[in-house]
Amino acid sequence: MNTIRLSNRLLAAAELCGESERVADVGTDHGYVPIWLLKSGRAQYVIASDINPEPLENARRNAELHGTKNGLELILSGGISHLRADSAETIIIAGMGGETIADILSRASWVSDGRHRLILQPMTKQSELIDWLYRNGLFIKRARLAEDNGEIYIVLLAEGGSSAPPSGAARIIPEALMAERTPLLSRYLELHIKRISNALEGMKSSKGKKDPERIAEYERILEELMFMKGGLQCLR
Numbered sequence: 356m357n358t359i360r361l362s363n364r365l366l367a368a369a370e371l372c373g374e375s376e377r378v379a380d381v382g383t384d385h386g387y388v389p390i391w392l393l394k395s396g397r398a399q400y401v402i403a404s405d406i407n408p409e410p411l412e413n414a415r416r417n418a419e420l421h422g423t424k425n426g427l428e429l430i431l432s433g434g435i436s437h438l439r440a441d442s443a444e445t446i447i448i449a450g451m452g453g454e455t456i457a458d459i460l461s462r463a464s465w466v467s468d469g470r471h472r473l474i475l476q477p478m479t480k481q482s483e484l485i486d487w488l489y490r491n492g493l494f495i496k497r498a499r500l501a502e503d504n505g506e507i508y509i510v511l512l513a514e515g516g517s518s519a520p521p522s523g524a525a526r527i528i529p530e531a532l533m534a535e536r537t538p539l540l541s542r543y544l545e546l547h548i549k550r551i552s553n554a555l556e557g558m559k560s561s562k563g564k565k566d567p568e569r570i571a572e573y574e575r576i577l578e579e580l581m582f583m584k585g586g587l588q589c590l591r
């Protein structure tokens with residue numbers, strides 16, 4: 356089989372990798388991204404790992420099917436304990452919660468040495484991940500959105516480098532994403548405006564003890580997200 360069709364989410368992650376001699380895909384599951392990278396010549400060697408044996412077996416079968424067994428190393432491992440700083444230049448962690456991705460990254464100090472490109476695709480809690488990246492000397496160089504079956508996903512490319520502390524809203528919509536101006540951005544902003552508005556309404560109408568600081572923080576985030584949306588409309 357010569358081609359592999361990736362979902363839009365995985366294609367966005369794979370394309371953000373650019374070209375790399377060696378890539379590590381942590382939590383590879385089916386192994387589709389490593390197979391795509393090897394077949395397209397974007398990577399020469401991929402270390403694909405998973406914490407569970409069944410996904411690795413799927414990845415092995417898929418690699419065989421697509422003729423990419425050479426160049427693919429499959430490792431049963433949780434997190435990145437099997438990697439050293441020189442194992443790969445690009446590390447992909449996709450399809451996990453933002454807090455899990457941050458936890459995995461926090462286990463190896465070399466990830467923020469400025470010599471690695473991190474491709475991160477949080478399914479939830481991206482604010483926690485973006486906050487972790489900032490606190491660990493990594494900055495978001497690029498960000499993309501991708502839609503599959505009506506769901507919009509964010510993909511981040513982070514590298515070593517400092518940046519100003521991200522505001523509450525920039526932890527949801529990073530500056531790099533605003534700069535890319537993808538057609539999905541307006542809908543994505545709208546989704547988050549609705550989510551923050553609902554949370555705010557819940558906090559304000561709660562019969563329990565109110566947290567004025569948290570309410571003020573959410574109000575600030577909402578205001579900034581509305582401002583971002585206004586900025587997009589002005590450019591149309």
Ligand SMILES: C[S@@+](CC[C@H](N)C(=O)[O-])C[C@H]1O[C@@H](n2cnc3c(N)ncnc32)[C@H](O)[C@@H]1O
Nearest residue numbers: 381382383384405406407410432433434449450
């Ligand atoms: C939802 S799948 C995502 C697969 C693929 N990366 C994608 O984005 O489509 C998550 C995969 O990560 C694996 N996984 C979960 N926690 C992990 C960890 N701490 N280290 C390595 N793999 C993990 C799971 O076994 C599963 O195969």
